[in-house]
Amino acid sequence: MTTPYLTAALPTPHGFFTRAGGVSEGRFASLNCSLNGRDDPAAAIENRRRATSALGFGTLLGLVQVHGAEVAVADAPWEERPRADALVTSTPGLLLGIVTADCAPVLFSAPGVVGAAHAGWRGAVAGVLEATVDAMVGLGADPARISAAIGPCIRQPSYEVAADLRDEVLAEDADATRFFADGARPGRWWFDLAGYCAARLARRGIVAETLAADTLAEPGRFFSHRRATLAQDQPVGHQLSAIGLAPWAG
Template identity: 50%
Template sequence: MVLSSDLISAVPGLRHAFFTREGGVSDGIYAGLNGGLGSSDVPENVRENRRRMATQLGVAPENFLSVHQVHSPDVVVATGPWDSPARPKVDAIVTRTENLAIGVTTADCGPVLFVDPTRRVIGAAHAGWKGALTGVLEATLDAMETLGAEREQIVAAIGPMIRQPSYEVGAEFVERFLDADADNTIFFLPSARQGHALFDLAGFIRMRLEKAGVLMIDDLGHDTYADERFFSYRRSVHRKEPDYGRHVHAIVLEG
């Protein structure tokens, strides 16, 4: 099963996908479409899963790009394929090169896909709490502008991620966000556990995009922790599993 954004789907000349775990060859704790190059899954299974995703997006496997994510605000401009071992250590990719699928991997963090339909510039960002707080979304928009995008024309789609009812955090986490901006208190609700709160990562991402000048935002609304169609890092920890699968969410300009 592949999910898509209505806003991005309305843009001609490109394809995109928020992949679920359905439709792959991995088994065990990775059962399904695990695209995580950094996971401990059988490498041949991961390659086959990624080949299937590349086919879904209409590109050759070598043109299905992702990066070595490090929870940073850093972005790379892609102009062609790169070898998997040489993946840049960044958390977002932008390009204006056709037939080059750019994607990010997640298993609770927030994937965001971008497109300027007029200038034909696309982007993909991995926005966990740390990247979102330190500016990965704004850096992605800046990088798109260096390729000719106009911020007010950019469409953004927020994909499946852990949602507030499932995202319990401790007092130090809350304090970090309030130290950055006292107004961030609106993204926390009291938890049933003393000294804990529930964090709205999707709402925080939307706010950062809006403040950065993005006018058109679509949020798919799915909770990776609560929905077994998705891989979830936090769910794997709670189940005491040794590892977890990763989704890939990608976008490509048609040639």
């Protein structure tokens, strides 16, 4: 089986992988790329190898994601995954990967520098996207030449949230009310995570492409933490999104 992935209009090798094309079984079928779940570790490692190979790379770097705004800078393979929610590099041959199961995967590209960020609502509010841009600039990226793409995530028609989430988002930016629509129940709202991420990047002068996919609404293509929670069917797999500077460049 091939290992399919989605792409955006980024000039750098990248892919937003689906749940297809792997070796995991059961609720993790089939391309679960998370190393922190209850899947067979050997299967998850093979899935990550398949995704890495599909993009033409030999080395995949990942993170222990914590829903924060820390960014790891990679210049060589590391032995232990850092605790962070984004990573950047200017070193060809290193594939940067983050895993998601409803949060927004955001990939960044600029001449000579790339980045990948895991943007759940907490990380987005904390500034993980802006921190990724700053880290890329720190590696020499021209801010005016950074492009970004927001991959498959839970979309507004599927993402009903309570007052605690809405209050935290609005406490950081009162103008973010436009990303909330009245929910199906009193005291609930539908939250536009992808739109919120795109708006934060736009404030930095970056126009982000948003892929048309909803992780909760497409069970055949994507893992979804919210869908698994609603069905009381935990644990859940995670899909990989990855980007790198071509090892064959130059």
